[in-house]
Amino acid sequence: MKPGEPFIVLADTREQAIPPMPDGVAIVRRCLREGDYTLESLLGIGVVERKSAQDFAQSITWSRERFDREIARLQTYRWKCIVVEEDLTWVYRCTLAHRNSILGTIASYTARHDCPVIFAGDMAGGGRLICGILRRWEERLAAEKAVSP
Numbered sequence: 001m002k003p004g005e006p007f008i009v010l011a012d013t014r015e016q017a018i019p020p021m022p023d024g025v026a027i028v029r030r031c032l033r034e035g036d037y038t039l040e041s042l043l044g045i046g047v048v049e050r051k052s053a054q055d056f057a058q059s060i061t062w063s064r065e066r067f068d069r070e071i072a073r074l075q076t077y078r079w080k081c082i083v084v085e086e087d088l089t090w091v092y093r094c095t096l097a098h099r100n101s102i103l104g105t106i107a108s109y110t111a112r113h114d115c116p117v118i119f120a121g122d123m124a125g126g127g128r129l130i131c132g133i134l135r136r137w138e139e140r141l142a143a144e145k146a147v148s149p
Contacts, residue, residue: 009134010043012036019050019085019127034073035080037130039138046079046137048130053086056117057094060105071113079137082109082117085126 006026011018013031021027032038035047049070051059059067074080084091092099106117118133120126 007131007135008040009131010038010040015050017123019123019130021127022131025127025131034070034077037134039134041138041141042079042134045077045141046134047074047077048133049074049080049082050126050130051082051084053084053090054094056082056084057091057097057102060102061095061097071109071115074115075113080115081133082115083126083129083133084117084119085121085123087119087121 007024008026008028009021010030010032011027012035013029015029015036018027032047034049036050037048038046088102091102095102110116118129120129
């Protein structure tokens with residue numbers, strides 16, 4: 001990306017509400033196989049799944065089997081994560097599941113599936129976090145290519 005050019009983030013066409021993004025970010029809608037956000041340079045390499053607290057709580061309880069299949073499909077990606085647009089206490093409030101069950105699920109996604117769950121605090125924080133993660137993955141990929149023969 002050259003100075004002055006927008007940072008272009010690809011958002012899945014099924015995303016209903018794009019979170020506020022930092023200045024200089026442009027969103028391009030594209031049908032993504034998995035996840036909700038990526039970059040052109042990260043297609044097939046890195047993807048971010050975005051969830052509201054309520055959606056995350058439902059995904060790890062009532063819709064657990066479906067969401068586990070979704071996480072399994074992310075295993076083909078080198079980099080992946082789940083960004084939740086609230087803090088963990090909101091997830092506790094959105095479900096009757098015991099907090100140890102919720103924490104165990106988060107630990108499992110992180111340790112067994114190499115897919116960390118990151119809490120952004122709110123929707124604006126989610127947009128900023130998504131962009132920050134994607135930018136750093138892109139920088140890491142570029143640095144790796146620069147040292148490769």
